[in-house]
Amino acid sequence: MNDSPYGLTASIWTRDTERAIAIGDRVETGTVFMNRCDYLDPALVWTGVKDTGKGILEAFKQAVPKERDYLETLGVLHSLMRELRSKSRSEVEAHIDNPEESAIFQAFPTVLKNHDLTNFICDYCRIIIIGNARSHEIEALMDEEIQTIRSDKLKAYHAMVAVGDGLPALGIVAAVLGVVKAMGALDQSPEILGGLIGAALVGTFLGIFLSYAVVGPV
Secondary structure, three states: OOOOOOOHHHHHHOOOHHHHHHHHHHHHHHHHHHHHHHHOOHHHHHHHHHHHHHHHHHHHHOOOOOHHHHHHHHHHHHHHHHHHHHOOHHHHHHHHHOHHHOHHHHOOHHHHHOHHHHHHHHHHHHHHHHOOOOHHHHHHHHHHHHHHHHHHHOHHHHHHHHHHHHHHHHHHHHHHHHHHHHHOOOOOOHHHHHHHHHHHHHHHHHHHHHHHHHHOOO
């Protein structure tokens, strides 16, 4: 194949069909690669944006588990295990099938407000009531689901980290564009040239400031 440095248009213009076909194959490969990105669902993207906004609000509110949350979780588990040992399955299932109306869950409002935690407790209590799974199997299932929930909750965090890592690069791009614009005004007065260079430096400053002083700490 011809290794000349010109591109597809020049290859066609100079009738270098071998190089034109080779470049066309690479363009087609890139098109196929881009077409594989069609699976991106806008609904999932919007969900990620909402989760990120929710995560930012939780960070400002310091919405982290408190000592009371752990104590109420242990209290719910203790009450349910006591019910399992002393009462029939149908009576215990009434608490699990409708936790909002359950006296056990109503006694621990912090747990009841956390829908993910409530569903998690009810699901595995239901598995215990069925009685077909062994204890180590239930433990493995719980660990796997906890990891899944943890990964899902950390998606907003990873998105924020990615944005924070990319902001300095955007600042550098802004600086380069500002310098390019300033180079086109070398014949102007020092006041105008200084303003253009200052605007380029402001882009760099904003990128670094937003990354390390705003997005990073959040």
